[in-house]
Amino acid sequence: MLLDTPICDFGWQAPSFTLKSPLGESFSLVNNLGENGLLIMFICSHCPYVQRIAKRLSQDTALLISEGINVLVIMSNDYKSVPADSPANMEKFAKQHGFLFPYLVDENQHVGKQYGAVCTSDFFGFNKHGELQYRGRLDDAKMNDATNRTAELVNAMRQIATTDKGPEQQTPSMGCSIKWSDTL
Helix, strand or coil: CCCCCCCCCCCECCCCHHHHHHCCCCEEEECCCCCCCCEEEEECCCHHHHHHHHHHHHHHHHHHHCCEEEEEEEEEECCCCCCCHHHHHHHHHHHHHCCCCCEECCCCCCHHHHHHCEEECCCECCCCCCEEEHHHHHCCCCCCCCCCCCHHHHHHHHHHHHHHCCCCCCCEEEEEECCCCCCC
């Protein structure tokens, strides 16, 4: 099911969490909320939208990381129902696309629900105080040719890093719905 993200709730405080990578390394909000802010993304490996933007996502996040903006990526799908999103497949997908950020497993889907994540990809740009300043899309290319794209996420995170405020105008991201477990 195709969904759009809600508009940015400026100033919403990021809920704390600790999640593990497929290799068992722990990452927390508190240890990654840096001086230049933090980008948290919800993605999954099987989503055709994520697959289509994966190269741009890798390049844009590498640029942000090089500029001191921290990046954490969370997979909240019920991978028992969607085996293509299993931790082993997450690791393969990350290597295939050269991801430099931690790709974390939200096995009980608690973090995805706390954040109100709705689709893959869903972007949350926080300032150094953990206040939400961006809930938009990666760029204006969508799933089309990205040759002349505007890198909206990069621009927004740079603005947040320098001013603590995100852009007033934001276009929602869109993608496949998060696959919630029936038992939660």
